[in-house]
Amino acid sequence: MGLxxxxxxxxxxxxxxxxxxxxxxxxxxxxxxxxxxxELVIPLAQHKGAPAIPLVSVGQEVVRGEPxxxxxxxxxxxxxxxxxxxxxxxxxxxxxxxxxxxxxxxKVYEAASQEVLYDLERDLDAMGPDEIVAAVQDAGLVGLGxxxxxxxxxxxxxxxxxxxxxxVNGCECEPYLTCDHRIMLEQTDALIRGIRLALKATGAKQxxxxxxxxxxxxxxxxxxxxxxxxxxxxxxxxxxYPQGAEKMLIKSLLGKEVPVGGLPADxxxxxxxxxxxxxxxxxxxxGRGLIExxxxxxxxAVDHPGNFLVPIGTPLRFLLEQVGLGDRAGEVIxxxxxxxxxxxxxxxxxxxxVSGVVALEREDPDLARRKVYPCIKCAECLKxxxxxxxxxxxxxxxxxxQYERMADAFHLDQCFECGCCAYVCPSNIxxxxxxxxxxxxxxxxxxxxxxx
Amino acid sequence: MARRIExxxxxxxxxxLSVDQIMRNVVFALLPVCTFAIYQFGLSALLLxxxxxxxxxxxEWFFARMSxxxxxxxxxxxxxxxxxxxxxxxxxxxxxxxxxxxxxxVALGKALxxxxxxxxxxxxxxxxxxxxxxxxxxxxxxxxxxAPNRFSELxxxxxxxxxxxxxxxxxxxxxxxxxxxxGATPLALQKFQHVEVPVTEVFTGMIAGSAGETSAIxxxxxxxxxxxxxxxxxxxPVAVMAGAALTALPFWLLDGxxxxxxxxxxxxxGLMLGAWFMASDMVASPVTASGAILYGLLIGxxxxxxxxxxxxxxxxxxxxLLANAAGPLISGWTQPRVYGAIKRAxxxx
Numbered sequence: 001m002g003l004x005x006x007x008x009x010x011x012x013x014x015x016x017x018x019x020x021x022x023x024x025x026x027x028x029x030x031x032x033x034x035x036x037x038x039e040l041v042i043p044l045a046q047h048k049g050a051p052a053i054p055l056v057s058v059g060q061e062v063v064r065g066e067p068x069x070x071x072x073x074x075x076x077x078x079x080x081x082x083x084x085x086x087x088x089x090x091x092x093x094x095x096x097x098x099x100x101x102x103x104x105x106x107k108v109y110e111a112a113s114q115e116v117l118y119d120l121e122r123d124l125d126a127m128g129p130d131e132i133v134a135a136v137q138d139a140g141l142v143g144l145g146x147x148x149x150x151x152x153x154x155x156x157x158x159x160x161x162x163x164x165x166x167x168v169n170g171c172e173c174e175p176y177l178t179c180d181h182r183i184m185l186e187q188t189d190a191l192i193r194g195i196r197l198a199l200k201a202t203g204a205k206q207x208x209x210x211x212x213x214x215x216x217x218x219x220x221x222x223x224x225x226x227x228x229x230x231x232x233x234x235x236x237x238x239x240x241y242p243q244g245a246e247k248m249l250i251k252s253l254l255g256k257e258v259p260v261g262g263l264p265a266d267x268x269x270x271x272x273x274x275x276x277x278x279x280x281x282x283x284x285x286x287g288r289g290l291i292e293x294x295x296x297x298x299x300x301a302v303d304h305p306g307n308f309l310v311p312i313g314t315p316l317r318f319l320l321e322q323v324g325l326g327d328r329a330g331e332v333i334x335x336x337x338x339x340x341x342x343x344x345x346x347x348x349x350x351x352x353x354v355s356g357v358v359a360l361e362r363e364d365p366d367l368a369r370r371k372v373y374p375c376i377k378c379a380e381c382l383k384x385x386x387x388x389x390x391x392x393x394x395x396x397x398x399x400x401x402q403y404e405r406m407a408d409a410f411h412l413d414q415c416f417e418c419g420c421c422a423y424v425c426p427s428n429i430x431x432x433x434x435x436x437x438x439x440x441x442x443x444x445x446x447x448x449x450x451x452x
Numbered sequence: 453m454a455r456r457i458e459x460x461x462x463x464x465x466x467x468x469l470s471v472d473q474i475m476r477n478v479v480f481a482l483l484p485v486c487t488f489a490i491y492q493f494g495l496s497a498l499l500l501x502x503x504x505x506x507x508x509x510x511x512e513w514f515f516a517r518m519s520x521x522x523x524x525x526x527x528x529x530x531x532x533x534x535x536x537x538x539x540x541x542x543x544x545x546x547x548x549x550x551x552x553x554x555x556x557x558v559a560l561g562k563a564l565x566x567x568x569x570x571x572x573x574x575x576x577x578x579x580x581x582x583x584x585x586x587x588x589x590x591x592x593x594x595x596x597x598x599a600p601n602r603f604s605e606l607x608x609x610x611x612x613x614x615x616x617x618x619x620x621x622x623x624x625x626x627x628x629x630x631x632x633x634x635g636a637t638p639l640a641l642q643k644f645q646h647v648e649v650p651v652t653e654v655f656t657g658m659i660a661g662s663a664g665e666t667s668a669i670x671x672x673x674x675x676x677x678x679x680x681x682x683x684x685x686x687x688x689p690v691a692v693m694a695g696a697a698l699t700a701l702p703f704w705l706l707d708g709x710x711x712x713x714x715x716x717x718x719x720x721x722g723l724m725l726g727a728w729f730m731a732s733d734m735v736a737s738p739v740t741a742s743g744a745i746l747y748g749l750l751i752g753x754x755x756x757x758x759x760x761x762x763x764x765x766x767x768x769x770x771x772x773l774l775a776n777a778a779g780p781l782i783s784g785w786t787q788p789r790v791y792g793a794i795k796r797a798x799x800x801x
Contacts, residue, residue, distance in 0.1 A: 262792065329457065331459065337465045339462050341462065376474075376735050
């Protein structure tokens with residue numbers, strides 16, 4: 001950073017922040033399997049798009065890997081049984097987002113094996129692009145980096161758009177999280193298989209794996225495994241938050257900007273998280289579905305932090321019992337501490353989009369409720385905002401309840417709530433939360449006008 | 453097992469830097485400047501700084517109580533105002549007038565607008581502008597630096613009774629039996645007699661002038677320290693200095709005997725203190741990077757224009773106040789280009 005960066009320039013984007021990483025807690029902990037929780041809770045809406053439709057009924061026995069809910073249309077994915085057991089109920093379950101949603105409650109048999117018995121062998125080389133897209137949907141794959149957008153949808157860009165480059169996101173810019181790092185080191189073959197599938201399905205000419213330069217071991221490891229004849233390269237990018245945000249990584253690697261209101265496909269790019277592609281490479285050859293994922297469980301309030309292969313639907317309470325949650329625990333966050341959501345209940349299950357569970361200490365010195373001062377126009381937020389908004393002005397407008405003006409004159413809709421502005425604000429103004437509220441009010445207003 | 457967990461909104465991490473820390477560091481950066489002022493002008497400068505700072509704090513406290521806005525003294529910003537005001541006044545400035553300046557600066561310049569973060573102009577300069585208009589004689593009465601008795605007796609005008617004309621200092625200065633006392637600051641000498649004091653002298657501060665404006669080098673070092681800590685936007689002072697030097701350059705080239713050199717312009721008068729510690733006031737300057745440059749240039753240009761062609765000897769104060777007023781407009785013009793936008797974002801209409 002600072003002066004040194006002038007001499008040693010890594011590819012990067014404008015602005016951003018350098019929070020303390022805390023990755024040393026789990027970076028060298030290999031991925032370990034966890035036992036099954038007595039009961040798994042599989043919400044039907046773990047992804048963006050239409051919720052899945054249950055295929056099972058209460059009392060029915062299911063085998064690990066068996067489909068238990070089907071996709072409802074193209075922008076939707078199916079669910080698979082993460083363990084062998086019996087369906088206890090289909091009812092409401094708490095989620096991290098707040099409102100309860102429909103979920104399948106699966107009582108796991110005590111002697112249930114970790115082996116997946118539900119197989120459907122396939123010859124990958126014989127599959128055409130359309131078959132891959134269908135197979136990806138059947139596998140229930142969504143963006144495992146946290147976005148949870150159905151992966152197969154990104155393989156079919158809007159008409160008129162051509163995917164030229166697949167960007168493989170191995171940045172993992174959130175503090176504490178190391179699951180993608182471990183995946184790149186431990187599931188390299190599956191990852192490369194997944195990248196080749198994505199290349200074939202999208203018709204892209206090249207794939208670039210973008211990795212923050214705090215994981216140079218992963219870059220070296222990937223480069224050693226990539227044969228020369230593959231159009232796949234691994235590139236180090238600067239360790240800076242939010243490097244792993246889709247738009248930032250595209251800018252860092254290709255120098256292109258996704259137009260306002262547009263998609264990565266508008267600049268010929270599809271971005272996939274390394275975890276998603278590793279699962280793709282792992283699941284597709286055997287025709288399996290997504291039933292578990294790698295989760296980093298870390299934070300100062302966790303006794304034995306690590307990277308774990310967690311069955312989808314494992315309640316946080318069970319997961320945290322396995323690693324030991326100290327009495328000092330305050331917040332339990334799904335995802336990373338910058339963009340993750342603090343859960344209100346430990347009954348919330350791990351879903352497909354959960355890359356990490358971070359437990360912070362109560363009255364964490366970093367979080368001690370600090371005095372909120374008026375904005376002193378120090379411009380730190382302008383220097384931090386990765387999409388070059390004016391959070392200072394947006395914050396003042398939010399206080400004045402001028403939500404429409406925020407969107408019309410100051411590009412509120414470009415904010416993706418990365419949290420950089422609130423992180424740097426010396427006045428401790430909860431800017432990100434202001435913008436979240438403003439956006440939701442604007443959405444409601446638009447809906448009302450639309451109906452009116 | 454019932455476990456109490458907490459819920460907050462993201463981001464769940466926060467950089468450990470808050471407003472009071474920034475303000476405290478600005479105060480620290482000003483302390484060497486204050487110390488030099490006291491060393492140079494003695495007890496009178498000490499009393500002057502104590503008065504402006506004390507009255508500024510008291511005023512802030514009073515208005516915070518009136519508005520039930522809680523204790524806002526603890527954010528340290530008002531200490532900066534008090535110190536800066538003291539540093540811009542002549543060392544022998546009557547204390548009661550200094551108190552008026554501090555009260556007006558904080559009351560009219562800050563509290564009236566809503567306190568910290570809402571003032572349009574730099575409160576210290578608002579206070580100084582008020583006494584410049586109210587007490588034109590006292591504010592241009594200069595006393596020599598390094599008077600031999602400066603630590604044993606006060607400059608006579610310091611203890612002028614409230615609402616009285618300042619005690620004349622002519623006899624006192626004559627009593628010092630200094631060789632080269634002309635009764636004018638380097639700026640005035642240059643302007644009216646076209647005599648340029650050597651740059652080395654104005655640079656190090658071995659001259660007459662306002663209490664804390666004389667040593668350009670000291671102010672520069674303190675400002676650079678603050679900029680290195682990223683508690684000051686370097687663009688503003690650099691732009692002020694560039695604007696001033698570039699405006700002065702053609703005139704000096706045209707007639708060096710009549711117009712001051714760019715070096716002299718930079719290091720004389722209040723330009724350094726103004727550029728590094730007053731123009732850079734976060735609250736009253738534009739938030740955008742390009743806006744900060746534009747704003748700084750404007751101050752530099754205006755300062756030189758006032759110095760060369762205005763009725764006043766020094767132009768920094770009015771230049772900054774004018775640029776402060778233009779700040780929101782400049783911010784509006786220079787909104788950053790948003791990621792993925794084709795055109796520049798439109799500012800406020």
